[in-house]
Amino acid sequence: MSILVILEQQASQWHRMSWETLAAGQQLGAALDEPVDAAVVGKGVGALANEAAAKKLAKVWAVEHDLLDSYTADGYAVALEHLIQKTQPKLVLFPHTYQVRDFAPKLATRFSQVLVSDVIAARVDAGTLTLVRQFFQGKLSGDVRVSGEGPVFASLQAGAWRADTLESGSAGVQAFTPVLDAAQIRQKPETPFREAARAVDLTAAEIIVSVGRGIREQSNLPVVEDLAKAFGAELAASRPICDAGWLPMERQVGSSGQTVAPKLYVAVGISGAIQHLVGMKGAKTIVAINKDPNAPIFEVADYGIVGDLFEVAPALAAEVRKAKG
Amino acid sequence: MKIIVAIKQVPMRDSALHPAASGKWIDEADLSFEINEPDAYALEEALQLKEKHGGEVVVLCAGPERAVQTIREALAKGADRAIHIETDALASLDTLGVAKLLAAAVAPEKPDLILTGLQSDDLGAGQTGVVMAELLGFPHSTIIMQVEAREAGIRVKRELENGWFQHIEIPLPAVLAMQSGSNKLRYATLMGIKKAKTKEIRRVTPAELGGTAAAVATIEKVYLPQKSKQTQIFQGDAKTAAAQLVEKLKFEARVL
Numbered sequence: 001m002s003i004l005v006i007l008e009q010q011a012s013q014w015h016r017m018s019w020e021t022l023a024a025g026q027q028l029g030a031a032l033d034e035p036v037d038a039a040v041v042g043k044g045v046g047a048l049a050n051e052a053a054a055k056k057l058a059k060v061w062a063v064e065h066d067l068l069d070s071y072t073a074d075g076y077a078v079a080l081e082h083l084i085q086k087t088q089p090k091l092v093l094f095p096h097t098y099q100v101r102d103f104a105p106k107l108a109t110r111f112s113q114v115l116v117s118d119v120i121a122a123r124v125d126a127g128t129l130t131l132v133r134q135f136f137q138g139k140l141s142g143d144v145r146v147s148g149e150g151p152v153f154a155s156l157q158a159g160a161w162r163a164d165t166l167e168s169g170s171a172g173v174q175a176f177t178p179v180l181d182a183a184q185i186r187q188k189p190e191t192p193f194r195e196a197a198r199a200v201d202l203t204a205a206e207i208i209v210s211v212g213r214g215i216r217e218q219s220n221l222p223v224v225e226d227l228a229k230a231f232g233a234e235l236a237a238s239r240p241i242c243d244a245g246w247l248p249m250e251r252q253v254g255s256s257g258q259t260v261a262p263k264l265y266v267a268v269g270i271s272g273a274i275q276h277l278v279g280m281k282g283a284k285t286i287v288a289i290n291k292d293p294n295a296p297i298f299e300v301a302d303y304g305i306v307g308d309l310f311e312v313a314p315a316l317a318a319e320v321r322k323a324k325g
Numbered sequence: 326m327k328i329i330v331a332i333k334q335v336p337m338r339d340s341a342l343h344p345a346a347s348g349k350w351i352d353e354a355d356l357s358f359e360i361n362e363p364d365a366y367a368l369e370e371a372l373q374l375k376e377k378h379g380g381e382v383v384v385l386c387a388g389p390e391r392a393v394q395t396i397r398e399a400l401a402k403g404a405d406r407a408i409h410i411e412t413d414a415l416a417s418l419d420t421l422g423v424a425k426l427l428a429a430a431v432a433p434e435k436p437d438l439i440l441t442g443l444q445s446d447d448l449g450a451g452q453t454g455v456v457m458a459e460l461l462g463f464p465h466s467t468i469i470m471q472v473e474a475r476e477a478g479i480r481v482k483r484e485l486e487n488g489w490f491q492h493i494e495i496p497l498p499a500v501l502a503m504q505s506g507s508n509k510l511r512y513a514t515l516m517g518i519k520k521a522k523t524k525e526i527r528r529v530t531p532a533e534l535g536g537t538a539a540a541v542a543t544i545e546k547v548y549l550p551q552k553s554k555q556t557q558i559f560q561g562d563a564k565t566a567a568a569q570l571v572e573k574l575k576f577e578a579r580v581l
Contacts, residue, residue: 073467098484099485101451101452105456109421114419134449134550136449140344142544142545142547144542145545186496189492195488285574294341305559305566312567315563319568320571
């Protein structure tokens with residue numbers, strides 16, 4: 001019995017959430033008194049496995065196969081199914097990435113289990129594990145318990161554990177070659193691409209004014225454009241605004257857009273779904289303007305005004321101009 | 326192409342939510358419900374595929390009696406017929422339990438394609454489509470923006486992180502979890518609403534689908550999130566609140 005942490009890499013580059021997940025694995029390993037293993041999946045991942053082995057772990061599995069060169073849901077599910085059958089872990093942890101969302105539910109199903117996804121915290125009381133996740137786009141939290149045969153599968157939300165708490169050590173690397181046949185892999189992936197070069201680099205902006213669904217209509221955008229002008233800020237948006245074509249995709253902040261860390265982030269009419277929060281919670285100072293006092297955006301905000309943005313935004317623009325002289 | 330669209334009815338987006346007395350789920354008494362938004366995009370994609378390639382669009386929905394309203398709206402938008410797995414116990418099932426019911430209802434239909442939204446706005450597990458695919462033995466892909474029919478199978482555009490995308494070819498039958506926002510949603514026409522009244526909604530019970538499996542993942546308790554940060558909220562009318570905020574931004578946060 002052990003804890004198995006699945007690390008994510010693409011083209012020999014780590015996904016940064018891999019280290020957060022490893023830190024969670026170490027903490028839960030200590031709480032549950034279980035050894036912690038990590039696994040890296042792909043082709044030619046030896047160097048990455050060696051890097052992971054410099055952390056405090058029992059073992060690092062280098063899960064390698066020619067058919068794992070490009071990610072496919074089928075390939076990863078079969079490879080990890082075999083590794084889990086061999087190692088019989090009690091708990092399998094993943095970073096909650098787009099890739100994990102694609103294959104981990106399938107993998108868990110093969111063990112008659114359910115992936116507990118997007119977990120934000122975990123508690124161990126008298127050897128019993130409770131996983132905390134969000135419901136209703138972050139409006140409620142909930143405690144989840146898992147029973148049944150087979151391991152507990154959980155994917156962990158970005159930023160929920162801190163990579164800088166990782167303990168160093170020296171683990172052995174062991175190669176694992178899953179039995180994999182080309183006929184088992186039904187998805188045929190092509191080379192990843194970007195739509196277009198980004199003309200707007202939000203990551204360089206010192207101040208960002210960002211707009212969400214609360215703006216209601218495209219014709220209302222001048223309200224926030226003027227606020228951005230008053231602050232001398234770049235204008236950004238949450239996903240629904242860019243999906244609707246009201247602002248270009250390159251101005252989107254969040255897991256599918258840009259990740260920003262300005263000194264000031266003003267969220268106007270943004271409820272704060274986790275997909276948005278992961279893209280901006282690193283901002284030094286966060287201001288939220290929203291009519292719903294329970295909107296999740298207020299959980300990360302330093303300052304807030306609960307009210308109608310169509311009244312607050314113009315008033316704020318006027319006050320900012322006054323303050324700047 | 327025969328397409329099944331799995332949809333879910335969820336509380337309306339702006340609902341005020343409160344834990345129920347049991348503490349295990351929300352109090353649904355005063356809520357209004359609507360189609361789960363990502364599922365609305367899955368339905369739109371299905372209707373567009375039918376317009377291009379012909380075939381049939383069948384709506385599949387598990388939920389209590391009230392879900393009929395959402396099913397009718399999907400029929401009014403152009404779906405041909407519907408299967409309603411009628412159950413009051415949806416909240417007591419886990420993803421695997423729900424996916425087993427959906428898969429059992431889908432299997433005899435022998436569809437070419439199953440579409441669903443990538444996650445629900447209430448539970449947000451984001452797994453039902455993938456688990457259903459595994460149970461049916463179908464290939465799948467998730468976070469899909471576009472679907473093109475090919476001679477053998479389909480080619481989809483999948484969203485990756487940080488503004489990257491990828492095309493993937495998949496044979497049929499397959500399950501796709503659709504991303505929101507890639508199409509413009511249509512409204513039901515008056516004619517559509519009228520026609521929907523005569524379209525078939527076949528009701529099945531969980532018992533007819535082999536019964537429900539005991540949940541392996543259970544929600545013990547739901548509650549309002551604990552705040553990680555102390556937020557200073559400014560009160561008063563807009564002008565007063567804005568003036569207080571600017572004062573803080575200038576002298577406390579020093580960002581102006």
